[in-house]
Amino acid sequence: MDLTFHLTNMTYWQKAHESDSLPQAAGDPIAVDKKGWPTLPWVPAMQRRRLSPFMKMALHCAYETSTAYNQPLATVFSSRHGDLTQTSSLLETLANNDPLSPTGFSLSVHNAVAGLFSILNASTTPSTTIAAGQDTLAMAIVDAIAKAQQQQAPILLVHADQAMPSRYADFEDERQISHALAFIIEPTLKANVRLTRIPSSTSQPTTVPFSVAFGQNISSAQQTVTQSQDWQWKYTP
Amino acid sequence: MSELKLELKTLIIDALDLEDMTPEDIKNDEPLFVDGLGLDSIDALELGLAIKKQYAISIDANAENTKQHFATIDNLAAFIESQKQ
Numbered sequence: 001m002d003l004t005f006h007l008t009n010m011t012y013w014q015k016a017h018e019s020d021s022l023p024q025a026a027g028d029p030i031a032v033d034k035k036g037w038p039t040l041p042w043v044p045a046m047q048r049r050r051l052s053p054f055m056k057m058a059l060h061c062a063y064e065t066s067t068a069y070n071q072p073l074a075t076v077f078s079s080r081h082g083d084l085t086q087t088s089s090l091l092e093t094l095a096n097n098d099p100l101s102p103t104g105f106s107l108s109v110h111n112a113v114a115g116l117f118s119i120l121n122a123s124t125t126p127s128t129t130i131a132a133g134q135d136t137l138a139m140a141i142v143d144a145i146a147k148a149q150q151q152q153a154p155i156l157l158v159h160a161d162q163a164m165p166s167r168y169a170d171f172e173d174e175r176q177i178s179h180a181l182a183f184i185i186e187p188t189l190k191a192n193v194r195l196t197r198i199p200s201s202t203s204q205p206t207t208v209p210f211s212v213a214f215g216q217n218i219s220s221a222q223q224t225v226t227q228s229q230d231w232q233w234k235y236t237p
Numbered sequence: 238m239s240e241l242k243l244e245l246k247t248l249i250i251d252a253l254d255l256e257d258m259t260p261e262d263i264k265n266d267e268p269l270f271v272d273g274l275g276l277d278s279i280d281a282l283e284l285g286l287a288i289k290k291q292y293a294i295s296i297d298a299n300a301e302n303t304k305q306h307f308a309t310i311d312n313l314a315a316f317i318e319s320q321k322q
Contacts, residue, residue: 102282
């Protein structure tokens with residue numbers, strides 16, 4: 001698989017000092033660091049209070065990348081695990097036979113961020129949400145390119161994943177860290193990224209996800225050929 | 238009674254993540270929903286759950302007067318007092 005596209009307006013956000021404050025340290029399998037997440041001053045306080053760290057990361061990047069555009073953009077949201085911290089908390093509640101939090105439940109679906117972003121922007125543009133294992137971001141790019149080509153309009157792509165609750169540590173096949181990124185795919189401009197699938201034999205539980213390597217690399221804006229997991233890309237800023 | 242009202246205000250702030258608020262910001266006779274404090278329908282469900290848990294009382298979501306019980310801190314305190322007896 002070989003994809004070429006024009007990428008612009010990359011926003012990359014990553015949690016600082018996460019290794020010092022991982023939930024595991026507290027002994028609570030689903031506890032999360034309350035500090036150090038994006039503050040979203042543009043979201044009304046009554047709506048902001050319900051946002052989880054996962055949602056804050058995703059909305060921050062979505063906003064920073066799209067704010068320069070005057071028209072609402074069709075969006076592709078991408079997350080391998082979704083708001084797993086929130087989901088874990090709900091499952092924990094169910095396991096204890098306690099009633100579920102209506103607020104938590106209402107925001108627990110995989111496309112909750114897509115819904116919130118469209119409400120906050122009063123936007124009725126189409127939106128999809130993708131999960132595809134280690135290839136999640138790559139498959140979201142496929143979807144975004146297809147939409148951009150078909151509509152001949154810029155597409156906003158937003159990816160977010162959070163460090164996994166320690167309860168799921170046994171299932172980690174890559175080193176998940178809390179990060180989010182957003183960028184625009186422009187169908188009418190000359191391609192500046194070539195993305196190629198090259199199956200990697202070096203993937204370890206310590207390897208960071210493709211989305212982390214891709215976001216860090218593109219936001220550093222240097223021309224490079226980089227490989228992460230099963231994907232290699234050449235970026236020509 | 239005023240102790241119960243303070244307790245209810247703290248419960249509302251905690252259960253509904255009203256991070257920037259203190260109990261003094263919530264007036265006893267001010268509407269909790271829409272106007273006044275500005276809570277919405279999801280808050281109503283969340284608050285109902287928190288009150289059920291804390292005071293072990295049952296709330297009938299479909300009862301005509303439930304809406305009235307949740308209108309203000311004054312009403313809520315009176316309702317909880319009446320259910321305890």
